[in-house]
Amino acid sequence: MNAGPINCEVVYAAALAALPLLGPQRLSKLLNSHEPSEAWAVVRGEHRAHPSIEALLSRQFLGDKIRHRATDEHLNATASKCSVGNMRVTYLGAADYPQSLAVDIAPPAVLFWRGDITALDQRRVGIIGTRAATAAGRFMASQLGFDLARNEVAVVSGLARGIDAWAHRGAVNAITRIEDHPQSFARPIAVVASGLDVVYPRENAVLWREIAEHGLLLSESPPGTAPEAFRFPLRNRILAALSEVLVVVESRATGGSMITVEEAQQRDVTVMAVPGSPRMTSAAGTNLLLQQGCAPVVEVGDVLVALGLDNRRSFPNTFDPRRTPSERDRAVLEAFGSEALTLDQLIVRTKGELVSTAVTLGRLEADNWVVNNAGWWEAVGQNRG
Numbered sequence: 001m002n003a004g005p006i007n008c009e010v011v012y013a014a015a016l017a018a019l020p021l022l023g024p025q026r027l028s029k030l031l032n033s034h035e036p037s038e039a040w041a042v043v044r045g046e047h048r049a050h051p052s053i054e055a056l057l058s059r060q061f062l063g064d065k066i067r068h069r070a071t072d073e074h075l076n077a078t079a080s081k082c083s084v085g086n087m088r089v090t091y092l093g094a095a096d097y098p099q100s101l102a103v104d105i106a107p108p109a110v111l112f113w114r115g116d117i118t119a120l121d122q123r124r125v126g127i128i129g130t131r132a133a134t135a136a137g138r139f140m141a142s143q144l145g146f147d148l149a150r151n152e153v154a155v156v157s158g159l160a161r162g163i164d165a166w167a168h169r170g171a172v173n174a175i176t177r178i179e180d181h182p183q184s185f186a187r188p189i190a191v192v193a194s195g196l197d198v199v200y201p202r203e204n205a206v207l208w209r210e211i212a213e214h215g216l217l218l219s220e221s222p223p224g225t226a227p228e229a230f231r232f233p234l235r236n237r238i239l240a241a242l243s244e245v246l247v248v249v250e251s252r253a254t255g256g257s258m259i260t261v262e263e264a265q266q267r268d269v270t271v272m273a274v275p276g277s278p279r280m281t282s283a284a285g286t287n288l289l290l291q292q293g294c295a296p297v298v299e300v301g302d303v304l305v306a307l308g309l310d311n312r313r314s315f316p317n318t319f320d321p322r323r324t325p326s327e328r329d330r331a332v333l334e335a336f337g338s339e340a341l342t343l344d345q346l347i348v349r350t351k352g353e354l355v356s357t358a359v360t361l362g363r364l365e366a367d368n369w370v371v372n373n374a375g376w377w378e379a380v381g382q383n384r385g
Contacts, residue, residue, distance in 0.1 A: 012036035013091040015078040016043070017110040018222035019069055021062060024234060028092070028109040029056060036091060043070045081223035085197040086212075087112050100124075104241040105267065108220035114196050119187040119216035122154040123362065125303055126243030126264070128257045129163025129250040130282050137250035137282060138166040140274055144247065145170025145188075147300035151359055153307060154186040154215070156242050158193070158235060159208065160256075161201050163249045172210045187215035189242065193235040195225035233259050240264040245307050247297055248273045251285030258285055270306055272297045301355045308358030325369060332360050333369060336379040346377060 013036040017027060022043075030039050033050035041047035042057075043066050049057060057063030082089060090097045091110045098120045101107045125148055127141060145155045145167040155171040157164040171188040190211045192200070196219050199205045211217050220238065221231060236256060240246060240263035248271065251257035264271050272295045276283020290296055297303055325333060335341075335349045347357050361377060364370045370379050 009036045009094070010089040010091065011075065011079045012040040013110045014082055014089045014112070014222060015070075015075045016040060017112075017220070018074070018078045018224070019043070019066055021065055024108065024220060026056065028107075029053065031091060031093070031109045035093075040070065040075075043067060078222065081197065082112070085114070085223055087114055087196050087223060088117070090117075101238065101241055106237055107241075108238060110222075111218060111220055112196055112222065113216060113218045114212040115214075115216040116187065117216060119154060119189050120242065122186050123152065123307060123366065124154045124156050124189065124242055124244050125307060126156040126239055126246040126260070127163065127167035128157060128239070128246065128248055128260050130252055130255065130257060130285075131160055131162035132282060133162040133166065133250050134280065134282055137163055137274075137276075141166040141249045142170035142173075144249070144297070144300055144303065146174045148303065149174035149186045149188065151300065151304055151355075152184055152186050152363070153304065153359070154189050156189045156191065156239060158232075158239055159190040159204055159211070161203070165204055165207060167249070168207055168211060172207065172214060175214050176210070189216045190218065191235055191239045191242065192217065192219045193221060193231040194227040195219065195221045195223040197223045198226060200227040232256055236260040237263045240267055240269060243269055245270045245272060245303060247303055248286050248289060250274065250276060250282045252281055253284040253288055255285070261289065270295075272303065272306060274298070304355045305358045308360075308362035325364065325367070329360055329364055329369075332357065333364065333379050336370075336377070340373075340376040340378040342375055343377065
């Protein structure tokens with residue numbers, strides 16, 4: 001885990017997250033009042049607790065039950081599991097905690113990850129759907145994942161059986177295919193419910209390794225955690241929080257996908273849906289979303305346009321929000337001059353295509369090079385390139 005000495009704050013955070021009976025809500029309350037090392041001393045009875053935490057620990061003898069498990073052996077064992085599993089750890093308030101989750105309405109107190117946490121600095125689209133996907137649904141998810149990755153948009157999904165896995169397979173294929181390899185591509189992001197060392201379902205083991213190698217594998221569950229049922233709705237809130245746009249490929253009228261949709265709507269995330277046959281139960285949920293006013297997705301261009309024109313949930317790199325524009329982006333910036341232009345006017349001026357221009361605008365807005373006011377785009381500041 002590269003955690004350093006045993007008194008490192010992330011080790012205490014990981015050990016606290018791995019304590020039985022100290023679930024996500026209780027852990028959040030504890031770490032909102034105490035730094036991890038101090039919180040560890042609190043649960044061991046070696047440090048005075050904040051009054052709200054003292055009240056929490058006194059309920060049903062919770063403090064006594066946790067204290068017996070908060071041992072040095074537990075601390076060392078958790079650190080060892082993270083190290084052996086090549087997992088990194090962060091906690092809310094730490095310098096490396098993702099900005100996109102720090103501002104969420106229900107941020108996870110502790111995060112475990114494998115791969116590259118900077119993958120969250122990319123543009124991000126969530127793709128979700130039923131585990132019992134049809135052949136058409138699997139193909140659509142895979143194609144969307146592939147096309148989004150090739151357009152430098154990261155696919156965020158839950159690595160579940162069905163639509164989730166196929167969306168990530170498409171994104172990984174965009175990276176691993178040697179022929180016609182692009183100069184740049186987006187790295188996939190997976191949010192899972194179990195510990196990162198507990199692959200679920202087992203059939204996705206290879207996909208887990210590929211995403212950890214090429215992108216980011218993320219969980220709030222400590223190592224060794226089984227895929228318990230209550231953890232999946234918790235996982236879904238993180239998936240929704242990381243999505244700038246959420247696409248439902250296939251879904252029944254109820255179930256996990258619709259829970260994620262509700263979480264996205266609470267966060268004002270744009271939800272889109274792939275139309276399906278009204279005769280198919282696997283399309284009942286997506287067709288219902290369309291009836292309720294969600295925009296349809298029939299090709300990747302629909303998603304890219306929505307992403308390019310709606311950047312409220314884009315979080316550029318905290319340390320370098322004004323990245324040097326690429327040559328392609330610079331050409332779009334130079335087309336503005338000192339004028340404000342509509343998207344159509346910009347397409348005419350640059351002789352570009354709708355989708356690529358919309359995505360470029362979205363990327364430039366995310367990096368604070370342009371702003372959008374009531375449909376009019378305008379360049380901001382001077383080009384450093």
